[in-house]
Amino acid sequence: MFGIVRPCRHTLCKSLHEEWIAHLCGLCLTLRDRHGHLARLVTNYDGLLVSVLAEAQAPELSPHRRAKPCALRGFAGADVVDARAEGARLAAAASLALAAGKIGDHVADHDGLYARPLVGAVARRVADRWSRASARESAELGLDDEVLRDALDRQPLLEARGGLTLLELTEPTETAVSAVFARTGPLTGKPHNAEALAEAGRLFGRLAHLLDAVEDLDADLKAGAYNPITATGTSLEEVRRLCDDAAHGLALAVDDLDLERRALERALLVTEVRQAVRRTFDEREKRGPRRPPEAPSGFFPCLAECMVACTCGAYQPRWSPDYGKRCRDRFTCPCDSCDCSGCCDCCRCCRHCDCDGNCCDGCDCCGCDC
Incomplete structure (x- = not known):
């Protein structure tokens, strides 16, 4: 992938x-x-x-x-x-x-x-x-x-x-x-x-x-x-x-x-x-x-690359730059006037629209169905 x-x-x-x-x-x-x-x-x-x-x-x-x-x-x-x-x-x-x-x-x-x-x-x-x-x-x-x-x-x-x-x-x-x-x-x-x-x-x-x-x-x-x-x-x-x-x-x-x-x-x-x-x-x-890291050569690396292809990238060998990578793009609310300490997950939708800061009142602003 x-x-x-x-x-x-x-x-x-x-x-x-x-x-x-x-x-x-x-x-x-x-x-x-x-x-x-x-x-x-x-x-x-x-x-x-x-x-x-x-x-x-x-x-x-x-x-x-x-x-x-x-x-x-x-x-x-x-x-x-x-x-x-x-x-x-x-x-x-x-x-x-x-x-x-x-x-x-x-x-x-x-x-x-x-x-x-x-x-x-x-x-x-x-x-x-x-x-x-x-x-x-x-x-x-x-x-x-x-x-x-x-x-x-x-x-x-x-x-x-x-x-x-x-x-x-x-x-x-x-x-x-x-x-x-x-x-x-x-x-x-x-x-x-x-x-x-x-x-x-x-x-x-x-x-x-x-x-x-x-x-x-x-x-x-x-x-x-x-x-x-x-x-x-x-x-x-x-x-x-x-x-x-x-x-x-x-x-x-x-x-x-x-x-x-x-x-x-x-x-x-x-x-x-x-x-x-x-x-x-x-x-x-x-x-x-x-x-x-340099990929080794031989049968097992070829098998590993086949696993990468068959799993659409879900599996990654140790020499892959994506190995062990975790999501670092956690959501951060962009609304300055919004107190996100008690927000529901819906609040993350607000960054996809022009929000008036009242994002915790619902997701009507972005139109998603949270």
Whole structure:
């Protein structure tokens, strides 16, 4: 599981967390039902934002169903977005295209196990299958798949050119995410949202690219791999400024959207995005010059990595940077006039809206069902 927006029950109220799980599990099951069990490996936190945006604009076009027990939910059932929902299908198409492009890059660069002929051949076949599935799904939903493939193809060319600025290197990611976000407007009968959605997607794509580069900086330096931050000589202070500006612009774009439901969409694209920026740079600062633990080689590490994939990241080996990590984004009430010493859990909803400070009197301000 990957992505920059990773909320948990400590940072969302109960009803919003259940809504988020509905989209997360819905994306996973949509990939399974429409593209096979192997496709579930491309489930990611950021891809489900497409499904969230679609439902926020037209809830009636996003049917739900009751899913059977799953090991990742503690063998409990759950309310999930149905695979018929066009938002979930669009999220699945985008996730497949992204995964196919990533695998293609690894095979072309002969990275790690991909350098082995048999592994490379199998990976290439899987990538081709996912690319075709994405193109087919995108065509049915009216999304120009060529925009996504062109962005993925241009990225390595820009990296090889040299002499570019950091924002010039993030442009393909911005373009791809912008196109996917913008498509949810016409798809839900609100084409007037397309411009604000495109801007939100462009800024979110920039953030995803930059934060990923910051997280990978130490590992890339040790391996001698390409990283846009070192390649452009950009300081971390400047990267943080670019991220903060993008997060602010994203919040403004979200405010311009015409939505039927706003609570979850604002919680993820505003509050959680800002937390992702803080978390990434805070962890980088605490880590300092230390290198991440080196993964051993052999059969058991390969088995461990399979466990990571099969559990969608719930299991982490000891050499993983996520091993032993606990949620540090506990809720803190933003209402200066609110005495949170005796507040109920509903009060945490108030940070997702413009609250008048009387958040302990209920959650009508954010519209969630606490």
